[in-house]
Amino acid sequence: MIYSKLRLGIFITLLLNCTTALGQWDPPSSYYSNATGTGATLKSQLTSAMSSGHIQRTYGDFRFSAAVHDQDPANSSRIILAYSGLSNTSQWDSAATWNREHVWPQSRQPGSVSNGSQGNLGDPHALRPCNTQVNSNRGSMPFGFGDTTGNFRDLGVYWFVGDMCRGDIARSLFYSETRYANSGISLVNGNPSGNQMGDLASLIEWHFLDPPDEFERRRNHAIFSSQLNPQYYTNNRNAYVDNPEFVWSIYMDQMNDSTITLAGGSSAANGTSSLQIDYGSVIVGTNVATTESITLNKAGNDGTYYSVEAIGDAMSDVEGNNNAFRMNGPDSRTMNVSLVYDRQTAGDYSGAVMFDNLDITNQGGVGNGANDGNDFVTLSLKVVDHANASFDGTADLDMLTIDLGEVSIDQPITPVDFAIHNLASQAGADLTANMDLIGVGAVPQNSFLTFSDALFTDLAADSSADLSISGTPSQLGAGSTQFSFVVSDEDIQGKELQFLQLVVNYDVIDIFLLGDVNMDGVVDFLDIGPFIGLLTNSTFKDEADCNGDGVVNFLDIAPFIGILSAT
Numbered sequence: 025m026i027y028s029k030l031r032l033g034i035f036i037t038l039l040l041n042c043t044t045a046l047g048q049w050d051p052p053s054s055y056y057s058n059a060t061g062t063g064a065t066l067k068s069q070l071t072s073a074m075s076s077g078h079i080q081r082t083y084g085d086f087r088f089s090a091a092v093h094d095q096d097p098a099n100s101s102r103i104i105l106a107y108s109g110l111s112n113t114s115q116w117d118s119a120a121t122w123n124r125e126h127v128w129p130q131s132r133q134p135g136s137v138s139n140g141s142q143g144n145l146g147d148p149h150a151l152r153p154c155n156t157q158v159n160s161n162r163g164s165m166p167f168g169f170g171d172t173t174g175n176f177r178d179l180g181v182y183w184f185v186g187d188m189c190r191g192d193i194a195r196s197l198f199y200s201e202t203r204y205a206n207s208g209i210s211l212v213n214g215n216p217s218g219n220q221m222g223d224l225a226s227l228i229e230w231h232f233l234d235p236p237d238e239f240e241r242r243r244n245h246a247i248f249s250s251q252l253n254p255q256y257y258t259n260n261r262n263a264y265v266d267n268p269e270f271v272w273s274i275y276m277d278q279m280n281d282s283t284i285t286l287a288g289g290s291s292a293a294n295g296t297s298s299l300q301i302d303y304g305s306v307i308v309g310t311n312v313a314t315t316e317s318i319t320l321n322k323a324g325n326d327g328t329y330y331s332v333e334a335i336g337d338a339m340s341d342v343e344g345n346n347n348a349f350r351m352n353g354p355d356s357r358t359m360n361v362s363l364v365y366d367r368q369t370a371g372d373y374s375g376a377v378m379f380d381n382l383d384i385t386n387q388g389g390v391g392n393g394a395n396d397g398n399d400f401v402t403l404s405l406k407v408v409d410h411a412n413a414s415f416d417g418t419a420d421l422d423m424l425t426i427d428l429g430e431v432s433i434d435q436p437i438t439p440v441d442f443a444i445h446n447l448a449s450q451a452g453a454d455l456t457a458n459m460d461l462i463g464v465g466a467v468p469q470n471s472f473l474t475f476s477d478a479l480f481t482d483l484a485a486d487s488s489a490d491l492s493i494s495g496t497p498s499q500l501g502a503g504s505t506q507f508s509f510v511v512s513d514e515d516i517q518g519k520e521l522q523f524l525q526l527v528v529n530y531d532v533i534d535i536f537l538l539g540d541v542n543m544d545g546v547v548d549f550l551d552i553g554p555f556i557g558l559l560t561n562s563t564f565k566d567e568a569d570c571n572g573d574g575v576v577n578f579l580d581i582a583p584f585i586g587i588l589s590a591t
């Protein structure tokens with residue numbers, strides 16, 4: 025007899041190395057369409073759903089069908105045995121290594137078993153392949169206790185099935201009692217008698233401690249499916265594997281007190297909670313760690329199932345409906361949520377992970393059970409293209425030359441106006457970074473031209489900042505000043521610097537206005553006094569030589585009066 029790894033190890037490996045579509049083992053959408061009630065009504069509806077179209081198979085068929093529905097995920101020629109979780113050859117060997125375990129013991133249900141037996145005695149949902157000796161050790165013992173952990177073993181009055189099987193076994197018994205409700209079998213608390221089986225309280229605890237895993241969900245579907253199991257398919261399913269949230273309403277009460285909330289989130293009275301994670305904006309090409317560990321808390325004493333659904337660009341390492349919180353007190357689960365984004369493509373990336381308390385009972389009060397509002401973790405990140413600085417609003421112009429021509433020495437120049445634009449990328453203005461002007465340098469440093477405007481921040485794409493340069497020349501001669509403008513993306517991850525160059529050329533000359541003796545730029549009566557003073561002073565002054573003969577004397581009086589009259 026050759027055994028491989030435990031089932032738990034098998035499924036850890038499977039989860040790490042492959043992905044299975046969440047809906048791959050789901051029932052047809054109409055299978056439970058009439059199961060809309062609660063409590064006893066719901067149980068009756070499930071009996072009808074699981075009986076309709078049911079193709080009965082025999083106890084003898086299980087010798088060969090087990091190879092399909094109990095198949096070892098790691099080796100298709102082997103099967104997984106109940107209780108131990110060990111792998112065994114799937115070939116029927118007349119019970120030398122494995123036999124057919126009645127989860128509901130044969131002695132605790134009506135009739136006697138043979139290879140031709142149908143009903144619960146031959147139903148594959150109620151049978152498991154089991155090591156022959158382990159099966160013998162279990163005998164007809166009921167199951168318990170709810171808080172027992174570890175490997176399968178004899179507890180004296182009860183048989184413990186082992187941690188990895190406890191939920192599977194509980195749901196098998198729920199199925200048998202519901203599907204064969206008219207056969208006289210029943211689940212009870214404590215030590216059963218006659219056609220009873222238990223301990224029901226332990227089974228309910230196990231149901232919340234060990235939710236349906238990939239193996240159990242596939243097994244349920246393989247028993248049902250003509251595609252997976254063409255020779256022995258039953259066309260019926262175990263409702264408690266497909267809808268584990270039904271158990272509380274059917275086997276407990278209609279007052280589930282569970283409330284699920286997100287740790288650190290904002291909560292409302294109806295049980296809704298929300299947690300927002302905003303990574304802000306980053307420049308294209310930037311790596312951002314967008315995975316967060318979050319904790320989901322359950323308040324209340326009652327157990328419940330919950331679903332996890334990722335929406336948009338969000339992901340979670342836990343998804344689907346088969347997630348549970350234990351009974352008998354508060355509980356919590358920690359998981360990772362993340363935001364998926366393309367760091368090379370500008371865009372608004374956002375998503376949410378939704379948590380839904382699946383309990384269907386509504387008498388537990390506001391915010392409890394079915395009245396518990398959904399909970400959301402929302403994640404967002406904006407990836408933006410670099411800002412693009414330019415002297416032109418329609419084209420990418422990084423260098424600009426302005427020629428002032430001749431300017432008068434000692435006279436303020438007319439301010440030089442220009443603009444710096446932030447050009448939008450092809451992704452659009454909303455996905456282009458804002459821009460900061462963080463510094464300006466001039467060469468030569470002692471230039472009479474100065475940048476007189478303040479630096480700016482957060483210049484949006486498709487907009488511009490109006491700037492100017494001014495000054496008063498104090499030295500004659502031709503020259504130029506080169507201004508370097510240092511701009512940057514807004515203050516976010518991935519920002520980079522850009523440089524613009526503005527070259528201003530000029531020729532400083534001594535330009536005078538004839539008659540403007542006081543050199544205030546205007547020829548008016550205020551120039552008369554200085555003009556008379558120059559007539560009595562032989563010192564030459566260009567502005568007072570109104571007749572242009574190179575001498576300031578009485579011959580300049582008439583032209584000076586003419587200039588005054590003209591102005």
